[in-house]
Amino acid sequence: MKYVKAESVLPQSLVKEIQKYVQGETLYIPKPKAEYRKWGSRxxxxxxxxxxxxxxxxxxxxxKPIQELACEYYLSSETIKKIVYKKH
Structure with missing residues (x-):
């Protein structure tokens, strides 16, 4: 996440409106839900x-036994169980 000055990207009227609620603070504006990507997709x-x-x-x-898979893939037995018993 990078820092962007509000004055450089927002109209002055919008900056003034936002200043009614927040001044001198860092404000996070999230992406629209449609823009979210699942972890690792990029x-x-x-x-x-x-x-x-x-x-x-x-x-x-x-x-192949769970313990053997855990050793082979360097994962815990519990993680292997979650993978192999997951429904979909």
Whole structure:
């Protein structure tokens, strides 16, 4: 998140209206809900984790024990359980 001076991006009339409520403070203005992206969607991390989880589920379905998967993927047994028992 970067800092932007209100005077450089907002009309003076809007700055004056905002000053009725807040002066000299940092004000966060969130994105519209339609602009939100899920975690990792921009960097590709989400896709990588989804692919890893699919491999874990497949290995578990083929009989690989949870403890062995935990060691192989450097995850806790509880995390492996969450992955393999997740409904969707």
């Amino acid at each position: 960097s590709g991390s989400r896709r990588i984790i989804d692919e890893r989880n699919a491999k874990i589920k497949a290995a578990f379905s083929n009989g």
